[in-house]
Amino acid sequence: MKLTYGLLAFFLSATTLLTAQKKDITLEDIWGGTFRQERMESLRSLNNGNEYVVLNFDRESGTSSIDVFSYETGKKTRTILNSGDLDGIQYFSGYEFSDNENKLILGTEIESIYRHSTRGIFYVYDLKSKELQKISEDKIKEPTLSPNGEKVAYVFENNIYVKDLASGEVTQVTTDGEWNKIINGVTDWVYEEEFSFVRAFEWNKDSDKIAFLRFDESEVPEFSMDVFGQDLYPSKTTFKYPKAGEKNSDVSLHIYDLQKNTISDADLGDYEDFYIPRIKWTNDADILSAQLLNRHQNVLDLFFINAKTNEAKIVLTEKDEAYVDVTDNLTFLEDNSFIWTSEKDGWNHIYHYDKSGKLKNQVTRGNWEVTNYYGFDPKSKTIFFQSTENGSINRDVFSIKANGKNKKQLTDKVGQNSADFSADYTYFINSFNSATTPYEFTLHRAKDGKLVREILDNQKLLKQMADYKFVPKEFSTLAVNGEDLNMWMIKPANFDETKQYPLFIAQYSGPGSQEVGNRFHGTNDYWYQMLAGKGYIVVGIDPRGTGYKGAAFKKVTQKELGKYEVEDIIEAARILGEREYIDSENMGIWGWSYGGFMSSNALLKGNDVYKMAIAVAPVTSWRFYDSIYTERYMTTPQENPSGYDENSPINHVEKLKGDYLLVHGTGDDNVHVQNTMRMIEALVQANKQFDWAIYPDKNHGIYGGNTRLHLYTLMTNFIEENLKVNPNIKSSL
Structure with missing residues (x-):
């Protein structure tokens, strides 16, 4: 079809007029x-796998509430707790369930320290008795309930404390903590920044032992910064900061036995100048895992430590000519075999090892990267992960059996797909966006990726x-x-x-x-x-x-x-x-x-x-x-x-x-x-x-x-x- 000059001129002028209004x-x-953009509120799946909870804040009343929603319908089913019903707390800005979901830790007056670390006033709320108990009158760090919900451990002034919630009795576990010298149970500045964790203690599953890291930063050089503020004279903040080639903290691993009220030192051999970037209890309440990394960060040893005998053995060693990445992907299965990710074949992939560290199989393989490991469903023996299989600038969600078979792509839109799974891996909420599409949130079945319902989009934007x-x-x-x-x-x-x-x-x-x-x-x-x-x-x-x-x-x-x-x-x-x-x-x-x-x-x-x-x-x-x-x-x-x-x-x-x-x-x-x-x-x-x-x-x-x-x-x-x-x-x- 030909356009006459006059029609073409009209079309161009109309287009200019239309776009000129932008x-x-x-x-x-x-x-x-x-x-x-609108985003989904931070949510946590309940153990039943059918519901999730969201922390909401009511601006009119100034109160916080923990509300429960159905995955399948998206409708609110109940409110677990509203701060308006509590004496002494106007609102809380964070919460954490005990493993059995009988108790809650509520955080108030939270103040930031560095990138990840905070301190605040915390309470424990008993969902059965409806009793509220302040953990400490002081601002504390990293309060964590024991798996059975009977005790809470926390750090105050670089020492670890344990509080018995029934009796109210507080036990001071360590006594040598001192600012800019000794840290127990939380990380020093450089660990927090570069290994991305703060809490450096872990309960075992029987709630009778706590493993923790101790940092001796006495010889680490100090760095100071002037704080100009609003006062007549500036103040100064000084903290330990090891620059390249300088002295690091001396880190050691310890296990506290609550029944014996004793601390044992984990014997990790004749290592010098090393890091312990991760500790994690296995499904055996007496077996602790610890990852040791040499200072060059090109050799990582995975240790299993027997808390009864103090025997430590290396079950896996990762080596790389350049460096080994530290992740949070280590997952222990019921038989204490474990899931691990590695770049050892040139691409980041998932591996399955038995409890002795013997390779059972490489679960994923190919010239693409596993970019997120979501977890393992023991019922279906299925692993869920995110990868770049459909292009390095894209992300999709997949499932695969632990034996490496029956891989399924669970997402179908081209762009960035990221999953948040329910506790029993029945559902996942997919967060999707692309260069042309703002965030969309949808609910899917985990077994096949089938869409259950649309939750939220940004069509208004x-x-x-x-x-x-x-x-x-x-x-x-x-x-x-x-x-x-x-x-x-x-x-x-x-x-x-x-x-x-x-x-x-x-x-x-x-x-x-x-x-x-x-x-x-x-x-x-x-x-x-x-x-x-x-x-x-x-x-x-x-x-x-x-x-x-x-x-x-x-x-x-x-x-x-x-x-x-x-x-x-x-x-x-x-x-x-x-x-x-x-x-x-x-x-x-x-x-x-x-x-x-x-x-x-x-x-x-x-x-x-x-x-x-x-x-x-x-x-x-x-x-x-x-x-x-x-x-x-x-x-x-x-x-x-x-x-x-x-x-x-x-x-x-x-x-x-x-x-x-x-x-x-x-x-x-x-x-x-x-x-x-x-x-x-x-x-x-x-x-x-x-x-x-x-x-x-x-x-x-x-x-x-x-x-x-x-x-x-x-x-x-x-x-x-x-x-x-x-x-x-x-x-x-």
Whole structure:
């Protein structure tokens, strides 16, 4: 069919008129909650497998309630507890059931310490007697009910205590706890940050023994930060922080026998300078498992310790030329055989071992990654997991028999599928999203994935977004340095391939990470859409060293962080700059944390490619970062000085030619502001001009009040000032 000129002109003008009514995305929209998605409240399956509970908060009354819902109907069936019925508690902000669901721990006055750790005032509520009992008058850490619900263990001032709930008697288990010296039952800073756990004690299933870790951090160097606050004089916070190559805590494993009121020391052999990143009781109440990791983190031994005889034996050893990942996937079956995940065949897969550590079979296999292990159903002998079998940028949920047979795909939408299973594995709630679909929550049967009901979607958000200028991400791969790197691209809405656009690259690039995923907009994605609306082409890319494409791809950066991935990021921009529609003289990059380390290196080492860079909270020398993370990939600075120094941006400041914005929070306990201050001094001494911003008392996330709005305004202005958009190509939408 042919269109006459007049009809074509009418069609184009009508289209322009229609799209011209769409609104620009603003930073106020992004940080003011305009695009907020609805999510499911945090839920916990009840043991019956037919119901789940949700913690709700009533803003009008200011009360909390634990409400029960039916999986099958989604309807509320009852309320277990409402704080309005309790004396002494206006509301609670957290709860935890005993294993038998007869008692609840309720958390109030919770305050954060570091990334994962908190302290607060806690109560135990007896669901049968309706009695409420305060655990301690002090703010305590990690209260945990015994499996039989009769006692509660907790940590206060670095010591472990056990309270008998019937008598009210409190037993102090350890007595040597002291700030910045000895820690019992919770982790030190670096374990919390890098091994991602806080509670370092575990009840056995008979409730008569507690295994716990003890950290002696007496000789660990201290790090201090000024806290500027609102007072006339700043204060100072000091904590133990082992930097790469420095002294770590001496960690030891102990077992407390409640009946004998004695502590025994687990004899783990002649190990030196090691970590214990996980402890877990087996289904035998006298057999404790412990994972020991050497300081290089490339040899992991799984121990079984007999609590009666104190005999310890190694049942499994994992070795890797680079490093062994620590996970929470260890699962003990009824016969004390166990499920384990490993990258030993080059891809992360599930393995089944007998109780002596002999391999029974490799459960999953293929050139794809198991990305989440959900659990084992003993009735059907079925394992549930998530994987990248349908592409590294996608996730799907599967089931498979423990013998490796009868694998089923339980999800059918292309994008990010994530499951939350009922306690008896009858149902799972699937959380789905993709680049074009915001979060959808649906209920499915676990045995076959059949849809039971739709729970929640975000169609309201999609309708709201229709009023704004959005352009879909284009997913592709880019051939760089012999690898096909995953990439997404957002073009301006009025893109014209005969014109040239400035390029802005977004990346994180850290080991095992992923920037390029088929998932819906995060907060930064709205910012990228806003930049595209201003006339920029925005690209996300995952260089070598990132995750979900096999161990070889991920671990190629070993001992050389900042070498291969920086080479990829520079070469990728150079290749993209050869496209006729990209202005190769007008390319920039940004990143946060590891991404800031990368963007700094890219601007310095790629000074003939990148015109500008933004680095937020960057590592500027791996010598400044913590021992566990850094040495996992780099070994120690004493062993690998060239790997540390040749790839750290602080040692390449003389190469600065472009425009550089450096941002940090002074309260960053993770990547210390020391990184930025030392980088600034190096730049000053090299007589290099740059821009920088410091956010007082803000941590690694740099947020609170208007902080994020201010930061993104600063970065947007910097981009517009230093990556000039040709006025003739700005979006006309």
